[in-house]
Amino acid sequence: MRFLILxxxxxxxxxAIADTVxxxxxxxxxxxxxxxxxxxxxxxxxxxxxxxxxxxxxxxRVALYPGRPIRATDVGPPAxxxxxxxxxxxxxxxxxxxxxxxxxxxxxxAGDRIRVMNLSSRTTISGVVRPDGNIEVK
Numbered sequence: 001m002r003f004l005i006l007x008x009x010x011x012x013x014x015x016a017i018a019d020t021v022x023x024x025x026x027x028x029x030x031x032x033x034x035x036x037x038x039x040x041x042x043x044x045x046x047x048x049x050x051x052x053x054x055x056x057x058x059x060x061r062v063a064l065y066p067g068r069p070i071r072a073t074d075v076g077p078p079a080x081x082x083x084x085x086x087x088x089x090x091x092x093x094x095x096x097x098x099x100x101x102x103x104x105x106x107x108x109x110a111g112d113r114i115r116v117m118n119l120s121s122r123t124t125i126s127g128v129v130r131p132d133g134n135i136e137v138k
Contacts, residue, residue: 020048020069021055027064032057032078038070045069059109077109080133088134089116089127102135 019040027037038052048069049055058075081087081104091098105124106114110131117124127135 018042018044019050020045021050021052022067022069023064025066027060029060029062030079031060033060033075041067041069043069045071047071047073049075077111079107079109080131081114081129081135082107086119087116089118089125089137090130090134091137104135 020043021038022041023033023037024039025037027033033055035052035056038055040050040052048071055070055075057078059078060074061076062074064070064074083104083106085104087102087104089100089102101119102116102125103119104114104116108114108129110129112129113126114129114135115124115126116135116137125137127137130136
């Protein structure tokens, strides 16, 4: 009977400690994260990133402080378009294709929807940032 109690006590699940990625220095918002900016600490944080390679090349959306865990919502793809950049607006519905010059009213990465002002008509419209930095108007 003692043997069964001993085995049962060994089978009790124990909370495992996972690694969490933390910055080694202060990383400002809009700054690209490099491999030497990161280290791992043996702690588990809900929503925290555990693989540093996932973060390399991404852009910080908020300020990241040394020793504090990095959450997945704190980073994102690098912005291709900044506020006040001159961009090309593209409306493409075959057989009609229209291009115009615009000014970005926000910043965004590929796939983000941002507002843009058409410089010809001074009309504000929204469009999706393409991987080449142009704005596709739908």
